[in-house]
């Protein structure tokens with residue numbers, strides 16, 4: 070996954086274009102595969118095209134929260150973040166502070182790290 074929880078990202082499309090925030094949550098997309106599944110089972114695979122992220126302060130929606138039995142539930146109109154499609158955000162490089170594309174580099178230890186395509190510094 071090129072974008073992870075805790076990353077700073079910049080919105081590159083939509084109403085919040087140009088804004089930056091921190092990734093709270095990555096919601097991996099799942100696709101149900103057709104055929105070849107055993108009876109009663111569904112074959113499910115990762116679908117990167119459906120992956121969404123929740124970013125602090127980005128894509129705010131007003132939610133009308135009805136009173137529930139739970140007194141801890143905030144009632145009324147609540148503004149909260151809605152998930153945004155991962156293709157609409159770009160990672161902000163912690164080194165050059167620019168919105169960038171992400172590459173990968175395999176270390177001698179065999180582990181893979183993310184690399185900024187602009188300044189070529191490792192991100193992780």
Ligand SMILES: [Zn+2]
Nearest residue numbers: 162165185188
């Ligand atoms: Zn960079």
